[in-house]
Amino acid sequence: MKVILISMPDVVPIIIHETAIHMPNLGIASVGGHIDEEHNVYLIDLIRKRRSARKYLTRTMRKIRPDLVGLSAMAWQYDTCIRLAKLTKHLLPGVKIVIGGYHATLMSKEIAESPEAEWIDFMIRGEGEEACRRLVNALAGKDQFSSIPSLSYKEGQDFVHNPRGKTLDLSRLKLPIRDKRRLTWGYHIMYNKIELMETSRGCTRSCNFCSMKHMYGRTFRTFPIRRVLADLDDIYYKRKTRWVFLVDDNMVLDPRRVIRLCDAIIERKYRNLNLVVQADCISMAQNEEMVRKMALAGFKSVFLGIESASKANLETAGKANVSGAARKAVENCHRYGVMVIGGMIFGFPEDDEEAVIRNYEYLNSIGADASYCQILTPYPKTEMRRALIDQGLVTNTDNYKLYSGLWANVKTRYLESDRLQYLFWYHRQKVLGWWDPSGIVQSQGQGWISIWMYAFKPALKVILGHVLKKHGWEGRYEREVRRWTRLNAFEDLD
Numbered sequence: 001m002k003v004i005l006i007s008m009p010d011v012v013p014i015i016i017h018e019t020a021i022h023m024p025n026l027g028i029a030s031v032g033g034h035i036d037e038e039h040n041v042y043l044i045d046l047i048r049k050r051r052s053a054r055k056y057l058t059r060t061m062r063k064i065r066p067d068l069v070g071l072s073a074m075a076w077q078y079d080t081c082i083r084l085a086k087l088t089k090h091l092l093p094g095v096k097i098v099i100g101g102y103h104a105t106l107m108s109k110e111i112a113e114s115p116e117a118e119w120i121d122f123m124i125r126g127e128g129e130e131a132c133r134r135l136v137n138a139l140a141g142k143d144q145f146s147s148i149p150s151l152s153y154k155e156g157q158d159f160v161h162n163p164r165g166k167t168l169d170l171s172r173l174k175l176p177i178r179d180k181r182r183l184t185w186g187y188h189i190m191y192n193k194i195e196l197m198e199t200s201r202g203c204t205r206s207c208n209f210c211s212m213k214h215m216y217g218r219t220f221r222t223f224p225i226r227r228v229l230a231d232l233d234d235i236y237y238k239r240k241t242r243w244v245f246l247v248d249d250n251m252v253l254d255p256r257r258v259i260r261l262c263d264a265i266i267e268r269k270y271r272n273l274n275l276v277v278q279a280d281c282i283s284m285a286q287n288e289e290m291v292r293k294m295a296l297a298g299f300k301s302v303f304l305g306i307e308s309a310s311k312a313n314l315e316t317a318g319k320a321n322v323s324g325a326a327r328k329a330v331e332n333c334h335r336y337g338v339m340v341i342g343g344m345i346f347g348f349p350e351d352d353e354e355a356v357i358r359n360y361e362y363l364n365s366i367g368a369d370a371s372y373c374q375i376l377t378p379y380p381k382t383e384m385r386r387a388l389i390d391q392g393l394v395t396n397t398d399n400y401k402l403y404s405g406l407w408a409n410v411k412t413r414y415l416e417s418d419r420l421q422y423l424f425w426y427h428r429q430k431v432l433g434w435w436d437p438s439g440i441v442q443s444q445g446q447g448w449i450s451i452w453m454y455a456f457k458p459a460l461k462v463i464l465g466h467v468l469k470k471h472g473w474e475g476r477y478e479r480e481v482r483r484w485t486r487l488n489a490f491e492d493l494d
């Protein structure tokens with residue numbers, strides 16, 4: 001069988017311009033790596049073909065003529081996913097389509113009953129490695145659709161949903177595909193080559209806006225350290241890549257394991273290795289020794305999920321009060337030279353304009369080196385969505401294309417959604433202002449920091465200064481909104 005697995009071209013410019021970070025999708029790489037060797041598997045990350053998706057796919061599909069095309073999508077990418085399914089069926093009428101990832105997992109029943117079901121042959125809910133391996137074998141006549149856990153397949157026009165399978169034994173997973181079977185290339189973070197890997201799956205915390213527990217349940221499973229090292233070796237020696245993003249939901253949940261893992265990485269003496277990870281404030285605040293070891297192992301940057309400066313908002317989100325812990329976590333990271341990206345969420349039910357300002361001021365006050373700010377999004381099947389709908393605060397319930405954190409799909413008790421979105425943008429400019437790389441960021445010696453400081457920033461200041469003079473803040477904002485709207489339009493796919 002010939003299989004092509006595809007990730008979506010959609011991007012969100014939440015942290016930085018949409019061209020500055022282009023990472024491969026680990027989900028399809030891991031699913032592809034697990035398919036039996038007798039089959040030919042290819043990967044396509046359309047993020048690298050954003051401007052020519054149709055042309056590229058037409059050429060590639062006609063050349064390879066796959067039997068099965070797999071599409072991976074989060075909620076906000078599902079619209080593009082369906083357009084790609086239609087295009088694929090149009091190019092190769094006999095091809096089978098399987099969809100997987102978060103949207104398929106959370107919304108399989110709704111998708112099965114929607115008009116889009118016409119374009120989809122299979123859905124895989126949850127972890128895809130074993131189910132997709134068996135699906136490919138079943139298409140080759142060596143397995144039965146009806147006996148594959150987590151598979152949804154069609155009988156006539158209707159979908160049959162097999163029961164969900166158990167979470168996988170991570171020690172049995174093969175390495176993800178990063179070789180020439182990956183047909184797209186050029187992945188980078190600020191123009192440094194980057195690869196993704198994982199050391200664990202899941203998280204046992206209870207944030208009620210998070211989709212993750214629908215993928216893994218409320219569990220935390222770890223990969224054996226030898227497997228993590230094999231993966232890192234593959235990236236470092238074979239792909240000659242020095243930047244690695246560890247995509248774990250919350251790697252630091254078990255600090256003693258993190259220390260063992262860091263010791264093992266330190267022992268391998270990789271030179272110039274740069275690791276990036278996301279972590280929770282409490283673990284990073286309470287375990288200074290772990291942070292020290294992380295820095296020694298090569299961790300350069302940590303994304304901290306702080307979410308809000310307000311205790312009430314954190315309670316609404318199902319989180320402990322992490323305000324004090326966030327400050328301490330930043331201190332710990334800075335003590336060992338690790339850069340902190342602070343993640344904040346805006347638009348909780350009680351937020352007014354003052355709360356928006358306070359959230360940004362808080363981020364400044366704890367000394368985060370960069371920020372990752374988004375608007376509260378009512379992702380399908382989350383407890384937060386249910387609660388917000390019950391309170392009449394969700395303003396867009398079904399256009400998932402806007403569920404990327406950039407757009408306001410909710411209102412608060414004090415702010416209509418348009419106003420929330422504007423204030424979220426406006427106070428970011430006013431309170432956070434132009435990004436000024438801290439000493440830690442500069443000491444990481446990146447060429448792009450100089451380019452930002454001495455070329456882009458001054459040029460942008462002049463250009464946007466003119467726009468502001470001519471059109472005012474509202475005018476500047478409207479231009480931004482128009483740009484965001486065009487960003488993931490992909491008109492060539494129609």
Ligand code: B12
Nearest residue numbers: 011012024027070072074075100101127128211247404405
């Ligand atoms: C790493 C990560 C990122 C990275 C991106 C990495 C990349 N290459 O794109 C960063 C930090 C940039 C990021 C940003 C965002 N992310 Co993110 N991210 C994750 C995270 C933590 C891990 C993803 C991952 O690689 N997992 C490891 C791989 C192996 O698992 P996987 O991708 O889930 O794939 C498995 C299954 O889903 C399935 N599968 C997946 N695809 C397919 C396809 C087929 C055909 C099959 C059969 C199976 C299958 O099988 C895979 C193997 O088991 C997840 C949470 C999580 N645990 O998954 C959130 C998550 C996916 N992100 C999410 C969101 C919303 C976003 C943002 C929109 C948020 C925002 N506003 O900032 C942005 C958008 C990014 C963009 N593309 O521009 C949400 C999605 C929610 C939803 N319901 O859609 C998640 C679930 C976070 C959450 N807590 O809710 N993200």
Ligand code: SF4
Nearest residue numbers: 203205206207210249
């Ligand atoms: S800590 Fe992160 S991964 Fe864990 S539940 Fe909260 S948002 Fe989700």
